[in-house]
Each structure stands twice: as structure tokens, then as C-alpha cells.
Amino acid sequence: MRYQLxxxxxxxxxxxxxxxxxxxxxxVLAALLLNANRPSRPPNGSAPCWTPGVARRWAG
Numbered sequence: 339m340r341y342q343l344x345x346x347x348x349x350x351x352x353x354x355x356x357x358x359x360x361x362x363x364x365x366v367l368a369a370l371l372l373n374a375n376r377p378s379r380p381p382n383g384s385a386p387c388w389t390p391g392v393a394r395r396w397a398g
């Protein structure tokens with residue numbers, strides 16, 4: 339996969355562009371990419387994107 343963070347957040351794989359739809363998905367992807375090679379788990383890994391209640395429900 340190849341990722342682009344400057345401008346619109348995009349992901350491109352061997353099959354072509356991969357859709358990264360929705361502002362929260364783009365924000366989570368960007369947060370994870372900016373913290374590459376570091377452990378990330380909810381709620382810290384998604385803190386810029388979710389409120390605490392949503393992060394707990396999402397983690398399930």
C-alpha cells in the first residue's frame with residue numbers, strides 16, 4: 339500500500355486506489371500513519387477522532 343497524507347488522505351494498492359470514505363475513517367488512517375511503528379490501541383490511537391464513549395463502543 340502507498341499512502342498520501344498531504345492533500346486528501348488516499349491509499350493505493352496493487353489493484354489501484356482503495357477507497358477511504360468518510361471523514362472519521364480518513365482521520366483515523368492519518369492518525370495511525372502519523373504514528374507508524376508505534377503501538378496504538380483505543381482510545382489513544384483514535385483520540386483525535388472519537389469521543390471517549392464512541393471509542394469504547396467501537397472497541398466493543
